Amino acid sequence: MNFFGLFKRSDPLPATAPVARERLQVLLAHERGSPRNSSKMTALKEDIIDAIARHMLVKPEAVKVKIDRRAEVSILRIAVDIPA
C-alpha cells in the first residue's frame, strides 16, 4: 500500500448534502402545509378525543379520528361509537 495514498482521497465522491437539503425543504413544506403541520394534526386528534371524553363516557378506542390528505384539501373525519 502506498503511504502517500493515505493523505488523499482516491476519487472524490459527488456531494450529496445539497440533495438532502432539497428533499427536506420539499418534504417539510408539505408536512407543515394546510392545516399547518402534521404534528399539529396529531395534537388536534388527541384534543378531540379528550374533549369528547369529558362530555360522555366513551373509551378512547371508541373515538376514531382520521385525516384524509388530498392535494387541494384535507378532510377530518370523526367517528364516535356511543354505547346504546
Added chain:
Amino acid sequence: MAKVLVVTSGKGGVGKTTSTAALGAALALNGQKVVVVDFDVGLRNLDLVMGAERRVVYDLINVAQGNAKLSQALIRDKRLENLALLPASQTRDKDALSEKGLARIIKELRTLFDWVICDSPAGIERGAMMAMRHADAAIIITNPEVSSVRDSDRIIGLLDAKTEKAAKGERVEKHLLITRYDQARAMRGEMLKKDDVLDILSVPLLGIIPESEQVLRASNLGQPVTIANPLSAPARAYNDAARRLMGDNLAINVPLERFNLLGRIFGGRAA
C-alpha cells in the same frame, strides 16, 4: 427565578442525554444550581452518563406517587455540590407518571434550583410530551442528517401545541443545538451544513457540538464531557452553549476536532 429546560429531538441517539449531562455540569461549573431530570421511563441512562448508577434508590415515579420524598430521590453529584440528578424509573409502566405528580415535582424543583433540565425520551409519545410539558425553554438536539432534521421539525410543532406555555397562549423559547457535527464532511458536501439546518428549521442556534471521540470516552468513565475533559472541543462547545443560556453574548464558531488528521492517519478514521 428558576428556568425549566427540555432537551428534546424526536429522534433517538442524537445526543440528548449526552447534552443534558454536559450542559448541566457546565452550568454547575459556572456557579448555577442545577438538577438534571431523566424522563426516559423504562430506559434510564442519565444516571450512567453522570456516573451515579449505583446510587439510585428512589426515582421520579416514586416521588410522583408520593412513595418517596423529593429529597430522598435527588442524588447530589460527587464532583459538583450544586449539581443533582433525579433518576427515571426502570418500571415498564410508562403511564405510572401522573400529570399531577409531575406538576408538583416541577414546582418543588423550581424552588430548589436555578435550572431544571429535563432529558426527554425519543419519540412523540406520552413520555416525550411529559418531558416538555412544563418547559420554559427547549433545546432541540439535531444531527446534520435528514431524519433528525425532519423529526426536529415535528418536535418544534409539538412545543407550540402541547406544552403548558402553549396552553396559556405563550411560547416556549427555542434553541437549536447541532450535535455530532463534522465540519470536514460538511465542507466536502457529504453532510448538511450548519446553515442548511438553520435555514430549514429557523430556530436560533445555541451551539454546534463536534463529533468527537471524547464523548464516548467521557461516557465510559461516567462523567459529563465538560467534567471529563474541559479543554476538549466538545466540552468547550458545551460550555459556550451553557454560557449563552446564562445570557452571555458569545460568538458561535464552527468547532474543528483538532486531532482529526492524526486520527485519520493512525486510526484509519476520524474521531
